[in-house]
Amino acid sequence: MINNDLLRRISNIFELSDDEIRTVFSLCQCEISAEQLANFFKEKDDSAYQEVEDAQFSSFLNGLIISKRGPSDGPARENEQVLTNNMIFNKVKIALSLKAEDVIASLERAGLVLGKYELSGFFRNANNKHYKDCSDDVLSTFLKGLRMKAQ
Numbered sequence: 001m002i003n004n005d006l007l008r009r010i011s012n013i014f015e016l017s018d019d020e021i022r023t024v025f026s027l028c029q030c031e032i033s034a035e036q037l038a039n040f041f042k043e044k045d046d047s048a049y050q051e052v053e054d055a056q057f058s059s060f061l062n063g064l065i066i067s068k069r070g071p072s073d074g075p076a077r078e079n080e081q082v083l084t085n086n087m088i089f090n091k092v093k094i095a096l097s098l099k100a101e102d103v104i105a106s107l108e109r110a111g112l113v114l115g116k117y118e119l120s121g122f123f124r125n126a127n128n129k130h131y132k133d134c135s136d137d138v139l140s141t142f143l144k145g146l147r148m149k150a151q
Contacts, residue, residue, distance in 0.1 A: 001136045003052035004040050006088065006143075007060060013146050014064075027066045028079055030059030054083040061091040068095045085134035086122050089142060093123075096146075106145030112138065 011021055018037055025032045032040075039050035052060075058079040066072075080087060093103055100116050107114055121132030 001085065001139060003057040007052055007057060008041060009143050013143065013150055024063040024067050025060050027063035028059040030056055055079055055081050058083055061088065065091060065095045069097065085136065085139045089134050089139055090123050106149060107141055109148050110141045110145035112141045
């Protein structure tokens, strides 16, 4: 999925203002100007449109975890330079402290039925034989289910 769309959707789910979004970015040492943020939310065909890079979006997601759960003990986590749908799915799940049953309920609310075993494949190490790639559809459905719950 496109990071800009994901940023927009996640910001809407959590009802974050522009200032709150910029604060979440800054929690992981990624400073975003108000103008830059506005350009992230522009339509792709707008000349001022600016893509959210994976490293920036990783900062946002890691900052979201910190803002929702508080800072972790130990060294600060490095922001990933490349993100996959699996990583994004997992970071949102961690930020909300969701258990497997909560994720399954969110997916079902949006019309997708997955078992616990099938779901666990998304959160495994990429080298694990039971690892499963998270499709755009699954990630989108998960976010849709979260939005439905928030309403």
